Amino acid sequence: MILRLEITLMSGVDDGLHFNHSTENGDGQLDDQRWTISIGRREDSDICLRHDIYVSRQHALIYWDGHRWWLQDCNSTNGTFIESRGADERVSGTIPINPGELFRVGRTWMRIEPTE
Amino acid sequence: MPAITLRDILINARQETVQMRHFYIGVEHLFIALLQIQGGLAGSILQSQGLTPDYVIEAIRRKAGRGTPQRLWVGIPYTPRAELVLDIAKEFALETGHEEAGERELLRAILEEGDNLATRTLRMLGTDLESLAQAARVYTSTTEAQPPDLAVIFGANFDRAETIEREHLFILRRMFASYPSIRVERRLTGFRKALILVVTPIQADEREAASVVAKIDLADNILDEVQRYEQHVKSALPLQAARLEDPPTAPEVSELAGIKYTLVASSGITPEDLRTRVRDRGADGLGRLLKQELYIRFCKNWWHQNRLFRFQVWMEYDWLLPPILTLDAVEEAEPPANACILHIPFNRARVKTRLKELEFGDTVILENFVVQRVDYQANVLKLAIGYGDEADKRAYKVEVRGLNLSKDHFYRGEVIERLVGRVWKTRHDVLVEAALALHPDFDLRSRWIPTGKSRVLNPLLIYDDLLDRHINGSQSKIHGDLHLGNVLIGPSGSMWLIDFGHTRDGHTLFDWATFEVSLLGDAVMPGLDESWESARLVLQHILFLNTRTPVKSADSRISAAMEAVEAVRDIVEECLTDETRWDEYYIALGLCALRAITWDTMSLGGRRLMFLLAGLMALEVNHAALVPDTLTPSPDEDVALSPGASTPKTDVIDDMTPGSQGRLDIDSPRHRGFNQQSNEPDL
Numbered sequence: 076m077i078l079r080l081e082i083t084l085m086s087g088v089d090d091g092l093h094f095n096h097s098t099e100n101g102d103g104q105l106d107d108q109r110w111t112i113s114i115g116r117r118e119d120s121d122i123c124l125r126h127d128i129y130v131s132r133q134h135a136l137i138y139w140d141g142h143r144w145w146l147q148d149c150n151s152t153n154g155t156f157i158e159s160r161g162a163d164e165r166v167s168g169t170i171p172i173n174p175g176e177l178f179r180v181g182r183t184w185m186r187i188e189p190t191e
Numbered sequence: 192m193p194a195i196t197l198r199d200i201l202i203n204a205r206q207e208t209v210q211m212r213h214f215y216i217g218v219e220h221l222f223i224a225l226l227q228i229q230g231g232l233a234g235s236i237l238q239s240q241g242l243t244p245d246y247v248i249e250a251i252r253r254k255a256g257r258g259t260p261q262r263l264w265v266g267i268p269y270t271p272r273a274e275l276v277l278d279i280a281k282e283f284a285l286e287t288g289h290e291e292a293g294e295r296e297l298l299r300a301i302l303e304e305g306d307n308l309a310t311r312t313l314r315m316l317g318t319d320l321e322s323l324a325q326a327a328r329v330y331t332s333t334t335e336a337q338p339p340d341l342a343v344i345f346g347a348n349f350d351r352a353e354t355i356e357r358e359h360l361f362i363l364r365r366m367f368a369s370y371p372s373i374r375v376e377r378r379l380t381g382f383r384k385a386l387i388l389v390v391t392p393i394q395a396d397e398r399e400a401a402s403v404v405a406k407i408d409l410a411d412n413i414l415d416e417v418q419r420y421e422q423h424v425k426s427a428l429p430l431q432a433a434r435l436e437d438p439p440t441a442p443e444v445s446e447l448a449g450i451k452y453t454l455v456a457s458s459g460i461t462p463e464d465l466r467t468r469v470r471d472r473g474a475d476g477l478g479r480l481l482k483q484e485l486y487i488r489f490c491k492n493w494w495h496q497n498r499l500f501r502f503q504v505w506m507e508y509d510w511l512l513p514p515i516l517t518l519d520a521v522e523e524a525e526p527p528a529n530a531c532i533l534h535i536p537f538n539r540a541r542v543k544t545r546l547k548e549l550e551f552g553d554t555v556i557l558e559n560f561v562v563q564r565v566d567y568q569a570n571v572l573k574l575a576i577g578y579g580d581e582a583d584k585r586a587y588k589v590e591v592r593g594l595n596l597s598k599d600h601f602y603r604g605e606v607i608e609r610l611v612g613r614v615w616k617t618r619h620d621v622l623v624e625a626a627l628a629l630h631p632d633f634d635l636r637s638r639w640i641p642t643g644k645s646r647v648l649n650p651l652l653i654y655d656d657l658l659d660r661h662i663n664g665s666q667s668k669i670h671g672d673l674h675l676g677n678v679l680i681g682p683s684g685s686m687w688l689i690d691f692g693h694t695r696d697g698h699t700l701f702d703w704a705t706f707e708v709s710l711l712g713d714a715v716m717p718g719l720d721e722s723w724e725s726a727r728l729v730l731q732h733i734l735f736l737n738t739r740t741p742v743k744s745a746d747s748r749i750s751a752a753m754e755a756v757e758a759v760r761d762i763v764e765e766c767l768t769d770e771t772r773w774d775e776y777y778i779a780l781g782l783c784a785l786r787a788i789t790w791d792t793m794s795l796g797g798r799r800l801m802f803l804l805a806g807l808m809a810l811e812v813n814h815a816a817l818v819p820d821t822l823t824p825s826p827d828e829d830v831a832l833s834p835g836a837s838t839p840k841t842d843v844i845d846d847m848t849p850g851s852q853g854r855l856d857i858d859s860p861r862h863r864g865f866n867q868q869s870n871e872p873d874l
Contacts, residue, residue, distance in 0.1 A: 086255065086308055088215035088264065091272030126263050128600035152605060177311075182256055184308075
């Protein structure tokens with residue numbers, strides 16, 4: 076099965092930028108259990124946010140476990156957040172995330188685009 | 192009304208993004224630019240929906256957050272989304288037969304795109320975007336007036352030469368937004384960059400409210416001060432005290448913030464700081480006021496809250512001194528195998544030995560140091576072994592130069608796992624440089640420093656050993672930065688403390704050592720010239736104070752100020768843990784004096800006195816260590832100390848402490864180049 080992930084940045088200097096990843100192209104980390112896409116300031120991150128200084132070198136992971144998408148904060152300095160009733164709520168550990176839901180890594184808002 | 196062109200809007204957007212330190216143009220900046228047009232279409236439509244433009248602008252700015260001063264790209268690019276919106280606006284313009292998009296087309300495009308930060312904020316505020324878009328197609332705007340700003344006038348005591356920067360005025364206006372006007376009475380002198388003003392708010396009926404002290408500084412510092420106030424100060428203030436009653440004013444759009452100290456006193460009083468008072472009207476009667484107005488009033492909850500506290504001196508005082516090392520960062524290639532590694536936890540004895548061996552150009556690896564401050568202006572990263580209120584966590588300061596701070600970002604409080612650098616300067620180099628700047632008329636390499644009839648120890652050769660000593664002292668709530676500028680005095684002599692940015696639980700006597708240094712520098716020395724002779728004259732008087740001999744025959748130019756110093760010693764006597772062990776105070780005073788030799792805010796004469804004072808205190812401490820605890824040291828027993836002793840003997844340091852503490856590379860401490868040759872003392 077081919078997995079695809081499209082992420083759109085929703086704020087910052089790269090607001091509106093799309094990242095397209097797919098297992099077909101060998102993006103991310105694929106093993107028996109899951110397909111993982113890394114987010115961080117490091118150049119080798121799958122989603123490299125070099126323009127946001129509030130993003131840690133290795134900040135967060137998004138992975139597909141065969142059933143749904145998960146968002147995991149990698150003990151980042153400035154945190155990963157989701158929008159919850161108008162306020163930003165800090166993510167600790169791993170939470171489920173749905174396409175269309177906004178989440179924030181450092182200062183950068185982003186979301187998973189729904190795919191068919 | 193002249194038509195607003197796209198160019199006008201983009202100029203607004205550019206100003207907005209620079210003010211917010213974003214340095215890119217996103218849809219949010221375009222939208223704010225539209226809202227900032229006086230009587231513009233976007234603002235009028237929002238108002239018809241019950242929202243003021245300012246409110247929406249604030250909400251968007253809060254959502255976007257303010258950026259940081261450093262820039263990661265050139266120019267001011269458009270975001271991909273802003274380009275999309277501008278394209279849509281162009282489409283709208285073509286549809287309606289215009290060459291170029293204007294206010295209406297841009298507004299429609301932003302609402303049409305609908306996925307941007309501006310529309311997300313509007314949705315969050317409960318706005319119906321559909322009816323906004325509807326209105327944007329048809330609305331015809333009417334112009335309207337903006338409410339006037341708060342008027343700021345300057346009182347007679349405000350120095351006309353001083354200007355208040357725009358950003359500071361912006362905060363000041365926010366702080367007093369509930370008044371129609373304010374009068375700035377005077378600026379209080381402080382060493383740090385904070386702006387401290389005495390301000391009288393004026394009500395609508397022209398009645399004047401009681402003056403307050405307004406302090407404006409970097410938001411980080413202000414919020415830190417508020418936190419310390421809440422934690423240490425609030426519950427411990429006497430009735431008549433400067434209080435923080437309102438929350439800080441820290442608008443998201445500025446990196447500055449402000450707080451108001453309310454002086455609980457009868458209104459109509461405009462206080463001044465003690466430094467200004469002494470400068471303008473001398474120190475007469477100051478000693479009595481210090482005891483009655485400052486000490487007695489505050490001691491109950493502050494310095495008398497002492498608990499027994501045994502500590503090694505470095506734990507309380509190391510952070511006062513210049514950084515132990517200033518490093519030039521190097522790319523992390525292969526550090527030499529023998530590189531010095533400093534890591535937490537520290538073994539002080541081992542680290543001390545390692546530090547003594549370090550030479551210019553040696554490689555040092557720092558592990559798990561904590562960022563205390565990122566100084567973008569000087570491009571210096573300031574690290575220490577920990578982070579928090581306690582002095583010992585701020586000890587072992589290291590400064591690192593030559594990092595690209597705009598590329599590799601560091602945050603206050605961040606733990607740096609590993610950082611490699613080469614030694615540029617040691618603490619010793621910094622102190623020697625400061626001492627050389629005093630143009631010593633004696634040999635800076637000798638163990639003894641002549642002081643006229645007597646002599647004192649060379650503080651440069653002894654401070655590191657002082658840091659090793661154990662002190663049986665006491666700990667209490669301390670102000671942490673008790674100098675003349677932080678004490679306010681009213682016309683009747685009432686005193687208030689302000690500036691709680693360093694307040695913590697710490698060594699009780701630290702406050703009074705700081706205050707004595709401030710008195711000597713700001714009240715005593717201005718009465719004399721800047722020569723070494725004057726410094727030695729004051730030192731002689733201090734020598735009398737050390738024997739607790741009343742200052743009867745002090746030189747008339749400084750007698751009032753010396754009485755104030757004597758009052759400080761009376762206060763110290765009450766705060767000593769063991770009233771026969773003055774070394775608890777002398778060690779604090781000596782290290783406070785040593786740090787002051789590096790201050791460029793202190794006069795040359797003052798710094799010369801500080802050098803000698805540090806040496807005298809080192810001698811007193813050594814002396815105290817020689818006598819059994821039960822005996823009161825009498826200065827007459829020490830030949831070196833007693834006035835009229837034989838001429839000073841100049842020892843050379845080889846016979847003293849081994850190791851590089853005794854090494855004084857006076858000739859070229861900082862321009863030695865990268866040669867790794869040994870630096871044996873050239874004596």
